[in-house]
Amino acid sequence: MILASLVLLAATQVQGPVEVTARRQQWIAETLWCGIGDVVVKYQDITLRANQLEVDTKTLKLRAEGNVIFDQGPNRLACQRLEFDLNTKTGTFHEVDAFFAPTYHFRGETVEKLDEDHYRFRHGIFTSCALDDHYPPWQITVRDATVQLEGYGHFRGAALWLKRVPIFYTPRLLWPVMRERAAGLLVPRIGYNNRRGAYLGNALFWPLGRSFDTTFYFDLFSKGYVGLGQELRWAPTENAYGEFLVNYFRDPDSKRWEWKLQGKHRQLLPGGWSIKADALDLSNMDFFQRFERTFDPNALRRLPVFLTVTRTVGHQTFNFRLDHEKTFFQPTPNTTSVVVLERQPQVEYRLRPTQLAGSPLYLSAVAEASHFRINRSATLRGKYSRVDLFPQLAVLVPSLPWFSLTPTLGARATYYTATYTRDRQALADQSLLRRYGTAGLTLTGPSFSRIFATKDTKLKHLIEPRLEYVYVSDPGPQERVPLFDERDGVTVSNRLRWTVASRLFAKTANGTRELGSLEVSQDYSFSQPLTTRYSPRQQSQRGPLGLALHVNPSDNLLLDARASYDAITSKLSSLSLGSILRSQKGYVNVTFFSSFDPRTGNTNSSQLQLFLGSTAEGPWRWQSMVAYDLWKKDLLRQEHTVSYRGSCWAVSVQIRDYRIPPHQLRDYRIMLDLTGIGTLFDIRGGLEAFGK
Structure with missing residues (x-):
């Protein structure tokens, strides 16, 4: 069907043509045009659709009826009747369902468009839910409201409803209607906790700029607790962001205010530098374990605060670190002790394996200088420094594809400005230089393989032996070395580990993946016995025999089994089984672990863990x-x-x-x-x- 059309040129105050189309048209008067059926009006950013339209071509005032849809930018208003002035872009909508960016909907008797971005609503509902249902999941009913897009809505006679249940009423309500963040009070939070009682909480959000904002929190509990808090967030650049939160709670039992702070910052800087900082601290561990009663605080024993500055250039990494860490111990049910360890600071240099002048030699190194403060007990406290140097040299020996040999050689020297006293209960002002050497040899192969071909799949079975030798020389007496981290502990070693691995690979049109593997391994010591727990006569240079089975028949199924056999009694000492099964709807993860007495074979412990859940959309x-x-x-x-x-x-x-x-x-x-x-x-x- 040919549509009737009307084009009004810019002979009036409007800027640009007004295009009007309809299935049928007629002139009611000299300046009054009427369109019937599939009426469409287009003017600048406005598109209007309706069943019937009357337009005064002199004043450009419109009157539309029947399935009216009014679009202007991202906003849409659907109504049964409309009066609108194209000159001023103002008008009145009757029986309205409206959508306003970013996510707000309104349904009511009338909406008046007052100017470019101001609207007045009368007797309706306001919600972020779709208006398909007569009673949305949540809604705010309003007697009348004035809303500025990308501004605020001033609601009068507002009530919050969940379906048909009223939650609260307020005579006045200020609501942000904008894409950007807006300052104001957030919606109150209500709830109940059997330890703290019923509570009412509110928050004030305040944007400090495009990249910074802060939120103030206030909570009241019926059992006497009071909570105050402030959260600060920032993202000044694309590669920098962070947040900081501090909370205060008044304990009605002790009449004291307890505090908790936590924060983090991440930033990438020019030149390959990066910054990472985290903080977690609180005034009273026992209070927050009782107050919050969550799994994490229940298991929490460490409160770390640290700052790390890192730069990586090629194979080299430079680290600068400051940290403060509290660790809590509970030697008896009613007592708690605290250990405090601090780096003030630590400077570290790392060199990943780097080839030397095209030779088969590869150099790696770790160098570190640190200043520590420790507080382990009433007497074991103080400050000292440590300097550590650990270069290693590896040789890449030319070998066949099925055989490789890699020897390594290293030396480590660590200098301490203080040592433990003989009873290890205090720090003595005596320096110590600890030195020892390391050596290693890794031999892989000779490997044996065989390929089995089918119509669509190739299977490859690989048998690969591996020998790893590790030597660490005696660094001398260790009882006077102050312990701070893993660098201070040294285990003398002169042992060999052998491993035989059997692997099965499948190659299809979709690629190659490992279907499963079986590894058998065992350690052998050339010096001290590895098994001495029974009697002087029952000791062995051989360590436990380990077996590891890994099966992955499909992308949705994974099986893992591990076992350890005692070298002296040849009885099972530990066993673990694990499996993961996935589908389009969910997953199941089962883990079993058991340990045994290798002398009698009796079970010492046995635990089962089950994880399952849904993954379907x-x-x-x-x-x-x-x-x-x-x-x-x-x-x-x-x-x-x-x-x-x-x-x-x-x-x-x-x-x-x-x-x-x-x-x-x-x-x-x-x-x-x-x-x-x-x-x-x-x-x-x-x-x-x-x-x-």
Whole structure:
């Protein structure tokens, strides 16, 4: 069907032509044009569609009826009736369903477009949910409201509803309607915790610029707790970001304020430099373990604060590090001791294996200078320095493809400005230079292989022996070396490890992958015995015999089995089994570990861990984890989470049961998140019904 059209040139105040098309048209009066059926009006950034349209060609005032859709930029208003002035781009919409960027919807009696970016709403609902349902998952009903796009909405007579259930009412409400961040109070959070009681929380968000913002938190609990907090976030450049959060809580029992701070910063700098910093500290470990009652604080024993500056140039890496770390120990149920270790600072240089002048020699090295402060006990505390140098030389021996030989040689010297006293209870102001040598030899092969070809697949079976020899000379008495990290401990070694690996590979049109492998290995010491736990007569230079089986028949199935046999009794000393099964809908991960007394074969411990959950796309998600002691027939830990995500809301239910002393935990948590609002409900409570 041929559409009737009308083009109004810029003879009036409008800028540019106004194009109007319709299936049928008629002139009602000299300046009044009427279009019926599939009417479309296009002017600048405005597109209007309707069943029927009347336009005054002199004043350019429009009146549209029937399935009216008004688009201007990213905003859309659908209504039954419209009066609109193209000169001023203002008008009134009746019985409206509207969408405003970025995610807001409005449904109501009338909407008045006051100017380019101001609207007035009357008797309707405001939500970030789609308006397909008469009762969206959440909505704010308003008596009337004035909204500035990319600004704020001023709501009057506002009430928040979940479906048909009213949550709260306020006579006035200020709401940001913008893509950019806006300053203002966030929606209040409400919830319940059986240890802290019911709570009401609110937050004030304040953007400090395009790259910085801060949020202030305030929480009240019915059992006397008070919470204050501030979060600062920054991203000044594309390669730099960080955040810092500090919380204060008033303990009604001790009448004291406890604090917790945590933060991080990451930044890439010109010239290959990078910065990494992390901080976690709190005033009272016991308080936060009781107050937060989460798995992480329950298992938390370290509070690290560190700054690392790194630069990598080719095979060379330069590191600068400052750190402060507290480690908590609980020697008895009612006492806690704290160990504090600090680097003030540490400067390190690393050289990865680098070929020397085209020769078969490859040099690697580690050099480090550090200043430490330690506080291990009332007497074992103080400051000292350490300088460490460890160069190594490897030789790449020309060999056949099925055989390789790599010898290494190194020397290490470490200087300490202080040492332990003879009873190791304090630091003595005496220097110490520790020196020892290292040597190694790696021999791989000769390897044997055979290929089995089928129509679509080639199978390759490879048998590969491997010998690894490690020698570490005696560095002298170690009892006076102050211990700070792994560089201070030295184990004298003169041992050989042999390994025989059998591997199976498959080559198809999709590529090559390993189907499975079986490795058998054992250590042999040329000096001290490796097994001496039974009696002087029962000792052996041979270590445990290890077996490792790895099977990967498909991309969705992985099996792993490991076992260790005692060198003297030839009985099983440990066994572990693991498997991962994946599908398009979910996954299952099972791990079993057991240790045995190699003299009697009796079981010492046996544990089973099960992880399973869903991976399929969809609104429902669930995850479960169970750890069980098979030997003691005791449940150690379980955690189950079920969540559902709707179009504009999400709910999750979590049940946790943590039974490992000293901080057992049995509770539940229910969270409700609303798109555009955030977490509205966070309810936690105890589940003592789990029992022991």
